[in-house]
Amino acid sequence: MFNSYTISALLLLSSSVALAQGRDGALLDGADTNHDGKVTKQEFLDARAEQAAKLFDRFDANHDGVLDAQEAEAARNVAERFRGRRQL
DSSP states (O other): OOOHHHHHHHHHHHHHHHHHHHTTTHHHHHHOTTOSSOOOHHHHHHHHHHHHHHHHHHHOTTOSSSOOHHHHHHHHHHHHHHHHHHTO
């Protein structure tokens, strides 16, 4: 099923998306689900979980709810390419 590399790739990508969106406040704006002007830890985590689920769905090429070895490798490759661009 999941191995540490797959989980790491998903977390890396979800964190990168969150940081990119956080630059203009979009992630925080969307996370304030009760619209009280404050983002709780749970609201923030829920928003990130939704992003992680979307990333998982993108990597799950055959849409069977499981990342097989090829899909996990593709996820790792995307994470490596993205990490390389961010270091420049």
